[in-house]
Amino acid sequence: MSTEPQPGAAAKTDRPGSGDDEKEIAHRKEATQGRAASLLIAPTTIVLSIVILYPVVLAVIQSFQKDEGLDKATGLFVAGGSAGLANYKHWILQQCGGVSCPPGTLGAQFWSSIGTTFFFTVATVILETAIGFGMAVIMARTFRGRGLLRASVLVPWAIPTAVTAKLWFFIFAFEGIANKTFGTSILWTGSAGPARAGIIIADVWKTTPFMALLILAGLQIIPEDIYEAAKVDGVTAWQRFTQITLPLVKPALLVAILFRTLDALRMYDLPQIMTGGANNTTTLSILVVQEIRSGKYNSASALSTITFIVIFLVALIFVKFLGINAVETTTVSGKGKAK
Amino acid sequence: MSTATAAQDTKPESHAHVRARNRKRWESARTYVFAALIVFWCLLPAYWMVVTAFRDVGFTYDATPFFSHVTLDNFRAAFSTATGNHLTRALVNSLIVGVITTIISLLFGIFTSYALARLNFRAKFLVMGFILAASMFPGVALVTPLFQLFTNLNWIGTYQALIIPYISFALPLTIYILVSFFREMPWELEESARIDGCTKAQAFRKIIMPLAAPGVFTTAILAFISSWNEFLIASQLSNQQTQTVTVAIASFTGSQPHQEPYTAVMAAATIVTIPLVIMVLVFQRQIVAGLTAGAVK
Numbered sequence: 001m002s003t004e005p006q007p008g009a010a011a012k013t014d015r016p017g018s019g020d021d022e023k024e025i026a027h028r029k030e031a032t033q034g035r036a037a038s039l040l041i042a043p044t045t046i047v048l049s050i051v052i053l054y055p056v057v058l059a060v061i062q063s064f065q066k067d068e069g070l071d072k073a074t075g076l077f078v079a080g081g082s083a084g085l086a087n088y089k090h091w092i093l094q095q096c097g098g099v100s101c102p103p104g105t106l107g108a109q110f111w112s113s114i115g116t117t118f119f120f121t122v123a124t125v126i127l128e129t130a131i132g133f134g135m136a137v138i139m140a141r142t143f144r145g146r147g148l149l150r151a152s153v154l155v156p157w158a159i160p161t162a163v164t165a166k167l168w169f170f171i172f173a174f175e176g177i178a179n180k181t182f183g184t185s186i187l188w189t190g191s192a193g194p195a196r197a198g199i200i201i202a203d204v205w206k207t208t209p210f211m212a213l214l215i216l217a218g219l220q221i222i223p224e225d226i227y228e229a230a231k232v233d234g235v236t237a238w239q240r241f242t243q244i245t246l247p248l249v250k251p252a253l254l255v256a257i258l259f260r261t262l263d264a265l266r267m268y269d270l271p272q273i274m275t276g277g278a279n280n281t282t283t284l285s286i287l288v289v290q291e292i293r294s295g296k297y298n299s300a301s302a303l304s305t306i307t308f309i310v311i312f313l314v315a316l317i318f319v320k321f322l323g324i325n326a327v328e329t330t331t332v333s334g335k336g337k338a339k
Numbered sequence: 340m341s342t343a344t345a346a347q348d349t350k351p352e353s354h355a356h357v358r359a360r361n362r363k364r365w366e367s368a369r370t371y372v373f374a375a376l377i378v379f380w381c382l383l384p385a386y387w388m389v390v391t392a393f394r395d396v397g398f399t400y401d402a403t404p405f406f407s408h409v410t411l412d413n414f415r416a417a418f419s420t421a422t423g424n425h426l427t428r429a430l431v432n433s434l435i436v437g438v439i440t441t442i443i444s445l446l447f448g449i450f451t452s453y454a455l456a457r458l459n460f461r462a463k464f465l466v467m468g469f470i471l472a473a474s475m476f477p478g479v480a481l482v483t484p485l486f487q488l489f490t491n492l493n494w495i496g497t498y499q500a501l502i503i504p505y506i507s508f509a510l511p512l513t514i515y516i517l518v519s520f521f522r523e524m525p526w527e528l529e530e531s532a533r534i535d536g537c538t539k540a541q542a543f544r545k546i547i548m549p550l551a552a553p554g555v556f557t558t559a560i561l562a563f564i565s566s567w568n569e570f571l572i573a574s575q576l577s578n579q580q581t582q583t584v585t586v587a588i589a590s591f592t593g594s595q596p597h598q599e600p601y602t603a604v605m606a607a608a609t610i611v612t613i614p615l616v617i618m619v620l621v622f623q624r625q626i627v628a629g630l631t632a633g634a635v636k
Contacts, residue, residue: 033458040454041466044447044510048473051481051507058484138373145374150627151620152378155385158619160568162585163608167388170601175400177387205384210630217631259475266477269570273589285479289575297487304483311477 056308063087063302067295087302106291109282110303114310117283119196120271121264124203129257131204132211139212140219153209161206165273168202172274192280199270199281206270207263211256218252219245258318265311284310385612392606399601413606422594425579426607429587436501436583437566443502444509444562445555452517457526467518474511478571481507486575496578504572509562516561519632520554557625564615584611 066083089095091110101107139149156164171178172188179185188194222245230240268285271277277286284307291300394401395408418426454460455467481504486495494500528550532542570585577586588607593600619626 030459034460037454037458037460037463040450040458044451044514045466045469047447047506047510048469051503051510052473052476055481055484055488055504058488059480062484062487134373135377138370138377141370143367143370143374145371149374149378151623152381154619154623154626155616156381158564158615159385159612160570160585160588160615162568162570162589163388163612166588166591166604166608167384170391170599170605171384171387173400173599173601177402180400180402205380209381213627213630262475266479268479269585272574273570285477285571288479288483289571292483292486292575297483300483304477304480307477308480311475315472315475 059301060305062298063305065298067298083298087299088306090299091303091306106287106294107299109287112280113282113284113287116196116280117265117267117285120200120203120267120283121261123200124207124264125257125260127200127204128208128211128260129253132208132215132256133253135208135212136215136219139216153212155209156206157209157213159206161269162273164202164206165270168198168205168270169274172198189275190279195275195279195281199274202270202274203264203267207260211260214256214259215249215253218249218256221252222248254318254322258315258322261318262311262315265314266307385616388605388612389609391602392609394602396600396602413602414610416600416603417591417607417610422592424587424591424607425582426584426587426610428580429582429584430611432498432577432581433567433583433585436498436505436581437563439498440502440505440509440566441559441562443506444513445559448510448513448517448558449555452514452521455514455518456521470511470514474508474515476507478504478508478569482572482575489576495576496580498581500576501573501581501583504576505566505569508569509566512565513558513562516558516629516632517554520558520629521551524550524554553625554629557622557629560618560622560626561629564619567615 064083064085064087066086086095090101090107094101094108094110135153139146139153159167169189170176172194173179174185174187176188178188186194188198226244226248227240230244235243266285267283268289271281271283272286272289275281277283277290282290284303288300288304288307291303390404390406391399392413393406393409393411394413395410396412398408401407417424420427451466451470455463485500485504489495489500524547526547528546529542532546533539537545567583568585569583570589573583574586574589577583582590588604588611591600591604591607593603
């Protein structure tokens, strides 16, 4: 310990004379850090390239191939020649070999599945945001039993979506508890309206807690004394909400909505297990899987590429028009969260 | 409340005071009502699952709101392989796939997160954006090419056929959460340890590792849960041998054709869910921190 102070002191006496050196040291430091960073990041980049980029490039290439190119006997891919844009035309322009797709085939379901996907997305995101906000406001208050509230909110989140789907499928069974409780006799999964409603209810139950937790994190960053000051100034509760809470929670809220939206656009588990895509509940993901199952890999590739592009475009619109900078917000909120 | 203030309170109790206090009481009553509503809404369906799991098959649609006709038959049925269900094997499969996916994701994720949280370099935002985009990637876009690729490689029915696509969502998630944990760590302690005579390795082992452990642990839990809950990829890229729990539950069949064995399914669902719920409740604080830090499911 006695020798300890010396190096520190020496360093201190060294410093003052060398202002230029300091800059250079900083510069060199960044350079070495950059080198270290690329070493640390390279493995992840390689892994993600293998598990994401490679399959996607493969899918895009396949989407321009004819499906006849697949040898059904050997299961091996035999170059079946370029299909040009035929696979994309098949979905978007509804062309099935020169004629328009007959109703009932998978190809004919493209636009309706786009509609279903967006319907589910808009409905669930709006409901989950509104209810989630309400939940977050309650969770942010201090009262006895808050621990119980926060714990019970995590339960739906922890239950796997596949289990959630089975559970609500049972609740919505014809003789199930939902019909018995409300004295109704609805065939929940039997027609479009109730089937969609059932799926939305299940999704809201499962995912609203997650939304509430994200919004709660945003609410907790707002310092309490702003509210106190506003109260002293005689600002009404509603004004406090619209003038203080909303603008301050907006960045966290928008990021939460963005994540939820992109997640809802790839919805698969709930409709697949609850209705199997029947009665106008076929989402894009379900349609892709059905196309794979019918053995048309290349046209399925085209459809999954379309799905990917749709999600990408929605994300782009969000970032462009709502001015969300997910990267920056999450970077900043990470810093502010500790308090 | 001390007697002095109590005496003061009773004396000049003006109308304004009473009104303010009433309003406060009214407000807290409202809070309790809403809180109770939320608790009921969140717990009732899960409660119903457990009630049904313990109920005799003959009373599947009984609407009695509490435990009645209690039996363990459903759990026996859930584990039975007589009707082609393999819940035990599915549990083992989910565990294997989940653990390996989590370990691989942590292995790669820790280094990248350290770089993103601690080092200054130009491409930082680009890398972060790339990882964010990766975490939003639709699973179905991977299933199409991988289904064909793995069929050709004869990999359908192997663990790697699940683990490889699982890494595509677990690794970005891991990095995302770890970065925000690492950013909040008191890294100056590392430097003080160095000044106190620790080597770089010692400082890492004695100071940084114990500090980082809770964050890494939380991340591991979240990565594990996300792969335990995955359904789309598992339903397409597994077979009977590698079927995971979510697929097993979704395709659970009873002895009677075209008749859902609801009570047995709910028993299986309870078995799959209970460990998860216990884990989540025990590590509640960490999980909420991890969830909101990463802002990803």
